[in-house]
Amino acid sequence: MKAIAILWLACLAGIATGQTREELLEQIENLLKPSEADERTREELQERLHHVDDQYLVYQLEELDLKKDRWSEFQSTKENMSLEEAEYTWSSLPFSIPTLRARVDLLARIERFLKPSEAYRRTQEEFEERVRNAEKACEQKTCQDLWENPGKNAPHNKMNMLISLHNDCIEEYKREQRSFDILEQLDMKQQYWAPFQLVKERMTYSEAKALWSEVKTALPLLLPREELLEKIERMLRPTPSDKLTRLDLEPRVEAEENQRLSDLLTELDTKQHYWSLVPKVVEEMTYEETEALWLQIKAALPQLLEVQELAEKIERVVIPSEVDQQVREEQQERLNNVEKPCDEQICQDLLDKWIGVVKHNRTAFAALVTLHVDCLDECRREEEYPSEQLAELGLKYDYWRTYLSNKVGTTYMTALQLWHGMITVLPLQQARDDILEEIERFLKPSKADKRRRKELQERINTAENVCKQGICKDLREKVEKGVEYNIVTRLMVLHYECMEECTRNTQESLDLLVELDMKLSYWSFFKSVKEGMTLEEAETLMSEIKGEMQILME
Structure with missing residues (x-):
């Protein structure tokens, strides 16, 4: 019976992963080999069980015992194990010892993120160049020169033009603050690398999760590239479902005219083509290049993207946390x-x-x-x-x-049906995930927000300049000339009231700008607490956001 199962799974998996027998055996050995982390995990779980009755902790202890059995079995069979048997063994481990496999996967993810690479070297050089240019502009006092050029008697139009140039210059310099921050985080990333190499083999799963949480908090500007790489790898890595779906689709496409099934078969071919190319170059790609690749993959694989997004959702719902x-x-x-x-x-x-x-x-x-x-x-x-x-x-x-x-x-078609059914059995878990998704969708910064903020700021600045140079000009000049204290105070009040009345029609723009700034603040907060939020906390935050940002919510 086992031989039949091996042949069947081998038929599904084939050699699609591109891994040799030796590579698979090494992966299996690294996962099953007894380690100091196992004993530390056992002690940690037993200690926690003394304080709380939690079946999940019991399951994890059972996994450690099962791992011992699987290790003994592997030791006695690995020498004569074929590629197909190695494929079967590796494919069965995720659902026989899921928590231990999750630990290995998380450590691999941390290692990939922290490991020095060509992409990070290129990124560092790019931002160092930006910083040098910004510092050079600062040393040459470019912005200050623009401010001083108008002179006291400069024509009104020229004054406005130079003020606008000065503001653009200041904004350009401010933008490079992000370059400083990225360089600082690249240095910090290198500092994490050496200690991680020393302790990774003995880290428990909970320690790995704590480290990953700390790294994400400390290096937020470097995370987007890692998240895109993770998405790309999950989307493109060959799976047994690829083979099984292809076996199911090919006769059906020939027998019936179904464009959707035919398109899915084409997507499987496209996916295989991408996988043959991407691993060779992805480690050298900057964030911008990775983002462009991801957009291209999404456009080329719409049906597989649907499966991927549902898989991510169900993992958020069912994986213990x-x-x-x-x-x-x-x-x-x-x-x-x-x-x-x-x-x-x-x-x-x-x-x-x-x-x-x-x-x-x-x-x-x-x-x-x-x-x-x-x-x-x-x-x-x-x-x-x-x-x-x-x-x-x-x-x-x-x-x-x-x-x-x-x-x-x-197959992917069957998986979609099964996974939808699984989510409905956990309504409270799904409700939490839906609310967190809604919050993220609303708060996540976009290019449209950035463009909107710039337009609003320009509209407000223009209105203020028109008022300063127009109906409120006489009051401002009298204040600047200086007269007796009590008269100056009265003139300042009148000037303030004049500006307030003159710019009243920009109040809606100002309110919207305040909400956009508030949205950014909430986004920073949400990213730091999202993974630890309960259903009740998510509901409270959603309610608070709706109350604070009513204009954007409309």
Whole structure:
């Protein structure tokens, strides 16, 4: 039976990964080999189990025992293991020891991000050049010269033109602040690399997650490239589903005229072509080049992109996380600390007490029945909501393993159906993810926001300059000439009121500019807390954003 399973999975996987037998055996050995991290993980899990009853911790301990068994089995068979058997073994590990595999994958991701590369060298050179040019402009006092050129008697039009040039110059210099920040983060990245190399082999999964969280917080400007690389690799890396989908599609495309299926078959060919080229150059690509490649891939593989996006969503929903532990503890505490546990007898006593009084009054009787039903609903809601969340959290580990097994053993069409069904079984997890998606979609900076901000700022500056040089000019000049203190004070008040009245029609632009700035602040905050937010916290933040940014929400 096992031989049949091996041949079947080998048929699906083939040699699509492009890995040799030796490379696969090395990967398997690195994952299964006993390590100091295993013992440290076991101690950590046992310690946590003393403080909280968490089935997920028990599952992780069971994975460590299973890993020992798989290691012994691998040691006895690896010498005679064929490529197909190695493919089967490697493909089965994600859903037999998912947490341990997730640790290895996360460490690999951290290593790829921190490792010095040609792309980062090119990026460093590019931004060092930008900084040198900005410093040179500063040394030459270009912006100051533009400010001083107009002179006291310069014509009005020339004055406005030079003021505009000066403002553009200042903005250009400010833009290079990002170059300084990126260079600083590139240096910091190098500082993380050496210590990581020393400790990575003994790091537990929780320590790896903590390090990754710290790195993302410390190096936010370098993350976009890493995130795009991750997306590209996930999209293009060959999987058993590629083979299985192709086997399913080819006879169907020949037998029936279905353009969508034919297009999907073409996408699989295109994906294979991209994969043959991309790994050779991707490590040398800057962020701009990586972004251009990702846009090209998205346009070329729309149906596979749909599968990819659903896979990412379901992983956010079903993969156990630190938030689960936080929610589990909070809900358990709510259940344990209820001063007066719900007792449906209270509702029954209410009914018994008053039914004799109101039974001959139809209106009063109906009101009492409604009150009794509301009492029961409220009582049950207090009991069920925490237990509902706890029940969902208890299901996640099993659904995670189910998802991993589906991921490598189904066609893309079947996977879409299965995954949609899995999400509906975890409604509270899905609700949290949907709210976080909505917040991210709204807050994420865009080129349109940047363009809008610039237009608003120019409109406000132009209006202020027109007012200063127009109807409020006489008041400003009198203030600048200087007269007696009490008169100057009065003139300053009049000038302020004049400017306020003159620029009143820009108030809407100013309010919108304030909201755009607020949106950026919320985005920075959201990125730092997103992964640790519970459903209740996400709902609160969404409500707060809607209240603070009503113009942008329209």
